[in-house]
Amino acid sequence: MRATTIHGARDIRVEEVPAPELKKPTDAIIKVTAGCICGSDLWPYRGANPVRPGQTIGHECIGVVEEVGSEVRDFKAGDFVVVPFCHCDNTCPHCRNGAQSVCDNLGFTLSGQSEYARVNQADGSLVSTGGVPADDLIASVLALSDVMPTGWHAAVSAGVKAGDTVVVVGDGAVGLSGVLAAATMGAERIIAMSRHEPRQKVARAFGATDIIASRGEDALAEVRELTDGVGVDAALECVGTDEAMTTAIEVTRPGGGVGFVGAPHGVELSARRLFDKNVGVRGGMAPVRRYLPELLDLVLDRRIDPGLVFDLTLPLEESPAGYTAMDERRAIKVLLQP
Amino acid sequence: MRATTIHGARDIRVEEVPAPELKKPTDAIIKVTAGCICGSDLWPYRGANPVRPGQTIGHECIGVVEEVGSEVRDFKAGDFVVVPFCHCDNTCPHCRNGAQSVCDNLGFTLSGQSEYARVNQADGSLVSTGGVPADDLIASVLALSDVMPTGWHAAVSAGVKAGDTVVVVGDGAVGLSGVLAAATMGAERIIAMSRHEPRQKVARAFGATDIIASRGEDALAEVRELTDGVGVDAALECVGTDEAMTTAIEVTRPGGGVGFVGAPHGVELSARRLFDKNVGVRGGMAPVRRYLPELLDLVLDRRIDPGLVFDLTLPLEESPAGYTAMDERRAIKVLLQP
Incomplete structure (x- = not known):
């Protein structure tokens, strides 16, 4: 063949x-x-x-x-x-x-x-x-x-529910599918992190209400501003790098959840940081x-x-x-x- | 005063x-x-x-x-x-x-x-x-x-629900309260890890169905045997050490949850291990x-x-x-x- x-x-x-x-x-x-x-x-x-x-x-x-x-x-x-x-x-x-x-x-x-x-x-x-x-x-x-069930798994693992505010870290096909998953589950506000115009377009078509093109500290500040300083109910980590995981944990409000589906490459999880914020982390292969x-x-x-x-x-x-x-x-x- | x-x-x-x-x-x-x-x-x-x-x-x-x-x-x-x-x-x-x-x-x-x-x-x-x-x-x-709300928080964070099989790591007052919390939430089987007879007694009074007195690899093997090789639906980590956290993650079945309420002292979380098992981790101050x-x-x-x-x-x-x-x-x- x-x-x-x-x-x-x-x-x-x-x-x-x-x-x-x-x-x-x-x-x-x-x-x-x-x-x-x-x-x-x-x-x-x-x-x-x-x-x-x-x-x-x-x-x-x-x-x-x-x-x-x-x-x-x-x-x-x-x-x-x-x-x-x-x-x-x-x-x-x-x-x-x-x-x-x-x-x-x-x-x-x-x-x-x-x-x-x-x-x-x-x-x-x-x-x-x-x-x-x-x-x-x-x-x-x-x-x-x-790709779609993997984005869905990120949303399930993060505990997304109707009315939630959600951040999706990663604008690859999985991250975009995560946007669609969150929207389908009834999330009210979906913030997609993306700096590529074609991907931003798909994110919007899938239900993203906000796009953040910056990274690192600037991105965190933007999420804080968008959420009145509270943070989001759920974050979908769809990359697999330490930077993406850190961003996901930091943008999540106390008591919220992070779903991660990017196969971890060099990701370091701080038990102390999760403890202090009471943020849950869950994920894996869909x-x-x-x-x-x-x-x-x-x-x-x-x-x-x-x-x-x-x-x-x-x-x-x-x-x-x-x-x-x-x-x-x-x-x-x-x-x-x- | x-x-x-x-x-x-x-x-x-x-x-x-x-x-x-x-x-x-x-x-x-x-x-x-x-x-x-x-x-x-x-x-x-x-x-x-x-x-x-x-x-x-x-x-x-x-x-x-x-x-x-x-x-x-x-x-x-x-x-x-x-x-x-x-x-x-x-x-x-x-x-x-x-x-x-x-x-x-x-x-x-x-x-x-x-x-x-x-x-x-x-x-x-x-x-x-x-x-x-x-x-x-x-x-x-x-x-x-x-102490009781802290044990309760461990059970809530681990996602304990009626019918579950649960392991509680730690036989201090918080761990024992975790046993009582899991029992109150309807867990069907509660395995308390304890090698101190007075604490085992309280654990049983609180609803523990099984006691494991060993530690490390032996304890993991006993949990595997008690659960037909599957692992438990939820584990409550009520110590705060790396050994306790590792035990909690290892005894949990794929897709299960770990709730942790022991303030982390030297705990290292492996994102890869969590990913491979699809095990969630959530906890913090109650x-x-x-x-x-x-x-x-x-x-x-x-x-x-x-x-x-x-x-x-x-x-x-x-x-x-x-x-x-x-x-x-x-x-x-x-x-x-x-």
């Missing part, structure tokens, strides 16, 4: 590789109809994570079931499905507790930017769209495989399967449009150009068509 | 000092009928915190209003009241958000182990008991000035005033008996002996009678 592979820093290729095959009776093979590039794919692209030269890359996709293992009961060839980037059996104690991203049988999509991908635990992971979605819904359905049914309904009912984060669509063969565009911040998020 | 003072490490005295006076029109003076020694008083006693030689000590008390400032509307001389160790106006934005321990007009009881104490923000802080409580309720009413009305009702209705944490009662003049008893762990918590 044709697949996006990574050979080293800034060395993304599209080449012929063996198509994935069923390995376990609970597996399924998906014919990918749309995949995309994640901000986290830029870590190995930039050389920050080690790679096995030639390995496939990409964990987000939707598509049509091609083949299922002998123990798969709920799906058959031809079903159109959303593929959560993290696979789960949805029956283990952690899944039943809503922590599907720590499932006892956790797996991941490994070739989402390719023609085919394997899903472990097909019955537990996949969610049917009930037929092929309308063309103009494809981007939003694709967003449900990772339990995508947990949120999928609710979010899919919202998309199919056209009540949310998370696909707005895709501002560049390329054929699979041009995958390397997609990485360059995202690396140079010329694109927020790139959709790939096999 | 007669007051407990501290002159340095292990130098506690009872001596004559000037009685507190009204400083602001929102103040009240309380004639203390019962005070007590807090585990946190042992930090300066052991030389871990600097002191001003001769300063009064003690932040927990109940008693009778002696005198009120000109702006105090809701209390008058003769009222029997619970005095939260942290005083608040109960009207500022933080108080309205339930974070009374970060009130804009925060104050503290400074002479709770004495004949008289001053309360700032009397109207916002004090709660009337509706007359002098019965003799056998005094200890439990006194427990409401700090907003005592927020919980007081509910807890006072429970005490006056004799539905909870938090006063069981007091296992030694001494006259105020013997305050130094009370410190020794708590320091040597011969007493869980000491009640002082002026």
